[in-house]
Amino acid sequence: MNKLPKSKVLLTALLGLSLTAGLMAAPAKAEEKTEIVIWAFGEVIQRGLKLEYEKLHPDIKITAVKHEVDGLHNKTTIACQSKTGPADIIAFEVPYSGYWRTGNRSACFEDLRKMKTSDTNVSAGIAAGLSANDIKKNYLPWRWEQGVAFNDVVMGIPTDVGGLQVAYRTDLFKKAGLPTDRVAVAKLWPTWEKFIEVGKGYVAKLTPAEKKSGKAFIDEAGSIYGAIMNQGTTKYYQADGTDAGKLVYKTNPQIKKAWNTAVAAHSAGIGARLGQFQNDWYQGMGKGAMATILAPAWMLDFIKKYAPQTKGKWDIADLPGGGGNQGGTELAIPSYSKKKQAAYDFLTWYLAPEQQLKVFKSYGLFPSASVLYDDAALLEYKDEFFNNAPVGKIYAKSVLNLQPIFEGEKQRIIDTTFGAGLGRVAAKKESSEKSYAKVISDIDKLLKN
Template structure:
């Protein structure tokens, strides 16, 4: 499929007419319609603001499920088609950057002048090996632990966030705390073993690829360590074994099915939406090891776009610090622009829902101390194999057998 995508890049200009209709820029009276595809709705208020300030622009969004959105985009690019603006999750960036020919090189619009505005490790993820800029980062998924203070109190655990953070300077401390909670309550401590695997593995400087683009998951001790931590937590009864975004997982935020959840900044708004009656019962403490990231996305302009300049103008406006600040204040998507990390609106941000935890400070520490890890074309499929392996352990499969199957599955999926 990758070869087909690379080959199709030469056909893109011929098929570009499939992307968008006529516009005022073409000499007609119609508005410039920018079709934007993604997996998460960007701020409707900011889109409306941009349209109000640019009355010739009409932005139309199509939101699909996470994996389906990327598969649809890939299929469209293979056919030389696609939207004007593509939202791509960080987990998938390696695959699309590997096929940079299907996208406009944003250097042609001056994007290289923006590189210093973003976290260095985040910016590099959107840059191809030949130096072309495929996409510009939106948010980053700085990490922390959200926990229920009422459930901690019932288990005889401290509830003050500084005392709680002191319980888990590392993942071993987190698991030891979870064991005390389970012993005291008989209830799960964390939503899923997969959550521990993902959070711990994302802290590594290298994950599935090394800096030279070689797959290293088989021999990377960081991956095996994250796996062993998740298995230890499962064996100790800490996991509620809930699939992320399942109805049961969402309901668990409200009904106390689990006491903690590794929480990227963007997840906080979901907790508030799903569990409004638990306001003030949640708090946020630093992640074991402090630094971490899970999620975030990029915006790219496929070559199929007939309105590449207008698309670039919009995404650079949306991802500028002023708008990133508005997004953080509105829905807790954490800025990828470090100039905001000294802005009082970020450093001083608290939320009574989360017991007035210093959210800005916690998430700044999380991303500022992170180096980031290389993301390759098969990062997502390898991740899926290991996450599925952790899921099999949750269901009772022998951990070593499941590990071997994960390695075999990853090797199979990355051939060719």
């Protein structure tokens, strides 16, 4: 009685095992689609282009999972720690690029210099055998560098570049007796000091009722700080030959200049104190609470979406003090992905100049592929919403004027700390000097221990 069940059990187990094995093997024999999983955020992966690629390659399925920017950063860190994860492509924001470029963290991503395109996209104009070094020439040099680690590993390929220009309301400018033509407007403010002066003149002409309802010249005077910081060559870290860079947040004159200008704008009362992407900001846009916004190219889409009633009342003029930038994303392949080749082929296609141009026209994300900047299709593109401004031409000018900036490990949190300091000044909680001293001591604390 005892022996018989044992053999029976063995037999059943064997039968079961072979059956399971057979079942599991069966689908593998059939033609299965290769699934590329992408972790991204916002509109980084455009649905239209994704469908187009799937149509070109019936054997590929692309799954894009949306995240929040900070949440995705943590998820990427954790996945890299355990060297496993479902993602084949991961997006990271430029403010985080300093983190990934530092130390040995670039090992989390595949070195794209070692990848080679296959012949799958030849018909779409992408030759076989291209490494990242071969396609580098297509992109804006300083923007490309943001995806390259300090040990020269190419971690990511840039998607869009923010650029930064002034979006302004022609109707409100006219009411205040200011010129409305974009060339004449740009001439009003060659420098930031002039910009503040124009703002003062605008605010002086507002009625008391308008002032009480919070209307002013610019949405958030604090945004001037970031714009000026990006116009320099150094932020909080200075290149000194080491990976970490030298911390110069106490000595860099650019910081003082940006801080003082932003504070001057606050005390001149030209800011409506509407924090960007806060609820009041969205509402204020349609209500004429601000006559100007320092807008990266990707923000134009926000203005269209949240203030559709202002169509045709906007125009875009040059930023005071030269070029500008805000934001941008890199797409990278994690080193533990098992479908690196398929992922790389998709990346090189998705971020090729041709596709970037399509994204620009449909969503307004400005291409990082600088070969497009003298392309007539980009230069002649006009946006009805912004009074037929040649958006492509204006933003190309903005990003070509910039120098590469050394982005260090804690760039983002240092930036946030300065932003909070300006917020305290704007809310009249602290004087400029006191708040600045607090910012410095807060950063000391962040870096200590």
